[in-house]
Amino acid sequence: MKFFKRLMCTARRKSPWLFHMNSGSCNGCDIEIVAALSPRYDAEQLGVRLEGSPRHADILVVTGPVTQKAAGAVKTVYDQVCGPKAVVAIGSCPATTNVFIDSRTLVGPLDKHLPVDVYVPGCPPRPDAIIAGVAKAAAILADRELNGPDAGPATPAAPRPPLGMTDEKGSPDVAEVRQ
Amino acid sequence: MNLLTALARMLIFPGLLFAVPAAWFFLWIERMAVARMQQRVGPPFMQPFWDFVKLLGKSTPPRPGIAGFILRAWPLIAVSSAAGAVGLLPVLPSSGGFEGDLILLLALLELPSICIIAAGFSSRSLFGEIGSAREAALSVSYNIVFLLAIVSIAASQHTFRLEALAAMHPSFLTALGIAAILVCLPAKLHINPFSLPNAEQEIYAGPMTEYAGPELAMWELAHGLEWVAGTGLVATLVAPHIAISSWMGAWLAGCIFVALAFGIVLLLSVLAAATARLAIDSSVRFYWQATLIFAILAISSALFMRFRS
Numbered sequence: 001m002k003f004f005k006r007l008m009c010t011a012r013r014k015s016p017w018l019f020h021m022n023s024g025s026c027n028g029c030d031i032e033i034v035a036a037l038s039p040r041y042d043a044e045q046l047g048v049r050l051e052g053s054p055r056h057a058d059i060l061v062v063t064g065p066v067t068q069k070a071a072g073a074v075k076t077v078y079d080q081v082c083g084p085k086a087v088v089a090i091g092s093c094p095a096t097t098n099v100f101i102d103s104r105t106l107v108g109p110l111d112k113h114l115p116v117d118v119y120v121p122g123c124p125p126r127p128d129a130i131i132a133g134v135a136k137a138a139a140i141l142a143d144r145e146l147n148g149p150d151a152g153p154a155t156p157a158a159p160r161p162p163l164g165m166t167d168e169k170g171s172p173d174v175a176e177v178r179q
Numbered sequence: 180m181n182l183l184t185a186l187a188r189m190l191i192f193p194g195l196l197f198a199v200p201a202a203w204f205f206l207w208i209e210r211m212a213v214a215r216m217q218q219r220v221g222p223p224f225m226q227p228f229w230d231f232v233k234l235l236g237k238s239t240p241p242r243p244g245i246a247g248f249i250l251r252a253w254p255l256i257a258v259s260s261a262a263g264a265v266g267l268l269p270v271l272p273s274s275g276g277f278e279g280d281l282i283l284l285l286a287l288l289e290l291p292s293i294c295i296i297a298a299g300f301s302s303r304s305l306f307g308e309i310g311s312a313r314e315a316a317l318s319v320s321y322n323i324v325f326l327l328a329i330v331s332i333a334a335s336q337h338t339f340r341l342e343a344l345a346a347m348h349p350s351f352l353t354a355l356g357i358a359a360i361l362v363c364l365p366a367k368l369h370i371n372p373f374s375l376p377n378a379e380q381e382i383y384a385g386p387m388t389e390y391a392g393p394e395l396a397m398w399e400l401a402h403g404l405e406w407v408a409g410t411g412l413v414a415t416l417v418a419p420h421i422a423i424s425s426w427m428g429a430w431l432a433g434c435i436f437v438a439l440a441f442g443i444v445l446l447l448s449v450l451a452a453a454t455a456r457l458a459i460d461s462s463v464r465f466y467w468q469a470t471l472i473f474a475i476l477a478i479s480s481a482l483f484m485r486f487r488s
Binding site for chain 1: 210214217218219220221222223225226229231232233236238239240306379380381382383384387388389390391392395449
């Protein structure tokens with residue numbers, strides 16, 4: 001039994017499949033996500049695959065401050081991802097709503113709507129930071145396999161970076177990759 | 180003894196014990212070829228295995244009622260028929276017992292694509308239905324050529340028995356037939372330039388859009404087994420006939436089979452990496468206009484030679 005658990009833990013760590021969701025981003029972070037899969041950064045070495053359907057994904061990668069129109073869609077897509085799942089917030093927008101703070105068209109930041117596991121700060125973050133964030137989310141999924149059933153509370157509450165600060169090096173769940 | 184060898188063929192070589200790791204290996208080659216063509220390092224060797232294990236451990240959305248049951252059944256039917264097709268391949272001559280013939284092999288090879296069509300429609304997803312409609316249109320066009328090519332080979336050898344076909348002597352006609360089968364394989368395996376049915380990002384994941392977890396793992400495995408069966412069919416037709424009297428001969432036949440299948444996988448993967456996806460009308464036109472002529476040429480010459488002899 002323990003063998004199967006360890007096997008599943010390794011598999012979770014080695015095969016993170018992403019679904020990319022734009023919640024009103026300026027497209028800067030989306031371009032960087034694509035760059036992370038390009039020949040220069042080659043995220044496929046870690047088993048990362050960008051999936052077309054949220055049903056296939058393990059990790060929901062969200063960009064953008066959550067706009068009023070996108071809020072419902074973000075929740076729907078999160079529910080469509082089958083468990084165990086993790087959420088990675090790419091860029092400063094989903095973490096803090098960034099320069100759009102106090103806008104009346106926003107209902108962000110993201111963690112008002114979803115339990116976020118990893119924040120990747122930056123405007124936009126570098127592709128290697130995104131890859132580090134995804135690897136960290138995959139490690140979190142593997143950890144949950146070993147230490148606790150995924151039936152419990154879906155995600156531990158991740159410390160959110162304080163508003164206005166985009167580079168939180170000390171925070172435990174922020175991908176610690178130099179900008 | 181007959182039962183034992185038949186079981187060994189179904190379960191060990193070229194059956195399940197060989198076919199499942201070979202399926203993962205061919206899936207890895209497929210991804211690796213794309214990576215190398217794009218000057219990337221590519222996925223690790225065990226990647227398809229890890230993907231499979233991970234998918235087995237994921238939850239699936241609730242699928243109540245008979246519709247849900249049918250939805251869950253399609254990938255299982257696809258996997259079992261593809262595995263059966265691999266088990267039937269005449270790599271090693273059997274010593275009597277159940278051999279199966281070409282017609283059964285073709286039916287088993289065709290079943291996964293029918294399952295994909297049915298799965299897309301029964302998932303009730305818009306994208307699944309679009310993918311299934313594309314798969315159906317594609318299947319109608321490439322299967323004409325595929326079946327004509329195989330029938331022309333069978334007609335030239337006067338038999339539907341698989342072992343006799345595996346032992347045939349190469350001729351211009353069989354070469355033409357094998358080339359036609361090779362042209363059809365990318366469409367049968369849904370790889371570029373004929374990756375329309377599961378066009379990723381374009382129609383989400385096509386017929387597989389609603390599948391998750393273990394069901395998706397079964398689809399991936401079925402895809403890998405289709406690789407093994409499709410390339411294995413060509414490999415057995417191409418392979419030189421070796422009179423097997425000892426273990427050495429059997430080993431040699433097995434090694435030649437694996438090497439040939441590997442070469443064909445490499446060829447198709449490089450083709451897939453080098454080409455872009457064709458639109459549905461171009462794909463259908465390609466098979467109906469460009470390749471049908473060769474298939475008709477092959478079958479008419481086969482029939483002509485048959486009447487002459």
